[in-house]
Amino acid sequence: MRRADIVTAAILFVAGLLTVFVIIPLQTTAGERYGLPPAFFPTCSMAAATAFSLLLLLRSLVQSRGDAVLPASLTSRSWLHIGSVSALLFLCLGVIKYLGFIVGGILMVASFMIYMRERRLVTISLVSIITPTSIYFILWNFLRILLP
């Protein structure tokens, strides 16, 4: 974990500095009208996060000298998994946006079932068709909520 800690803390520290000195000034109005300026609180909280990241980085560097490096919590398999799942989720979200909830929902349920190594076609078809369709109709008929 310590190698992961060093990398994470370093990334957070750099991102924190970037946020405090570039993003916050660009994305908030600087003018002080009453009390404190709008940028005060975001700057305070991000500065605190940046300072804690620096402490975490220093602590991890000091600790990693003497101790054995623990097994990584994020393996190449984890990256592949989160990459595939994210791509699948955003792809299905796109389908929901352009073709509607029922089509996108069927695609989403079916693709995740296949991803989880479900191989029975009947089960995949039944679950993926029944779930989004029933959600859509229950929400519309009982709560008058129209899904896309």
Next chain:
Amino acid sequence: MEQVLAGFIDVFTVVNILYIALGITMGIFVGAVPGLNGPMAIAIAVPLTFFLSPLAAITFLVGILKGSRYGGSISAILLNTPGDPEAAATCFDGYPLARQGKAGKALKMALYASVFGDTFSDLVLIMVAAPIALIALKMGPPEITAVIIFALTIIASVSGGSLLKGLIAAAFGIFINCVGLDPVTATPRLCMGFIELQDGIPLMAIGIGMLALSEVIIQIEEHAITPEESISLGKKTKREDQTLSFHEFKGCLKTILRSSVIGTGVGALPGLGATIAAFLGYGAAKRASKTPEKFGKGTLEGVAAAEAANNAVVGANLIPLFTLGIPGNVAAAILIGAFMIHGVIPGPLMFQEHGRLIYGIYGALLVANCLNLVIGSFGLRFFARVIQIRKQIIYPVIIIFCITGAYMADNSLFAVALMIIFAILGYFMKKLDFSFVTFIIGFVLGPILELSLRQTLILSKNNPMMLLNRPVSLAFLILTAFSIWKLGFRQKKSG
């Protein structure tokens, strides 16, 4: 007194009772499935409560939480896999009992101990919340600022393995809450050109993403190819092994009471949570037992101790929420969102402005315990079958519920996209041991902290030393510094 009676009477409508029963059934169902838990179900269910009265909505959600705590014990006993982390201590004796053919006995003890612990902590909540709220009403902005900083530090230090990581998560949660319009000048902050972000990031997008979807993503990854070995409530076992006699329950009463006190104490402190309570209760029961060697080999006392303690946290967790507006755990943080949807801001003022609702919730908590007992007893065989539903079916269905919940919360696909982004963030936070609980609580407490800090600075003409000039705020800041020193030192020693 009139408000107390009116509030209690409000609960006894068919609709409210039905919603409590529905919440408990959903909670037990969700709790029984390994990998799913109460806060996750609450996050997904909050958007469904938009159309309910505030009392029905809150009691429905609290019903889910209560049911899920008991539901977690079902898979702990039958599968040796806790439905949620809170039930981990139940595995120690529950599973050995099930292997001895006494699954029914263990499940019944878990149910009775759960209901006892839950009722005990609800009664403590009812007795202490109003007096504490009276004290809290006397606090001004400097005191509130100091209390929130103290609460966040405590939550950050006990919610994860590292104090520093907890503090980073809390500060990041507070920062994310700054997205949207500035509360004083109403100018956009950190909106990155997105008009949708001017209302801020919806709590439900974060809640559903980090609690539910990220957990499902992790569960899919960890989805074992080897099936878990489940023990069914066998018909071939002796009848006395499937029932719990009054004598057996009475024998564990002292343990249940002790664990209820421990669970209530732990639950009243922000951040500690039911898992710690369950282990503390279990440890205390083992130390006090005349036969400690039987613990871990299948003793009813072990099941009773763990279950009474983890359920006693539910009511006690509402004490800081109702009295100070500070969520003690992640479920309470999501409940804040539900309260706000219905125009109620949790905190001491709630007792003045929504007294009838508070007493209605108290009544509902007690009714929920009775219903938990009834539904848990009669539905035992059904819920024991739930754990056999294959994960290839459950997880994809939950994903589509997450999408629906996030859409309903903001009526836009933008919120769904945000939910997916926070699910990915939650995945990395869990993998790298950053406390997502602290992140969410930081997000929820951010606006209160900002408002009270800005009020303090306005009152003191931009002099932050005002925080040190008031005795109560000074005391809390000293406590904060002491906690950081003490807890940081302890973590340093433990490596």
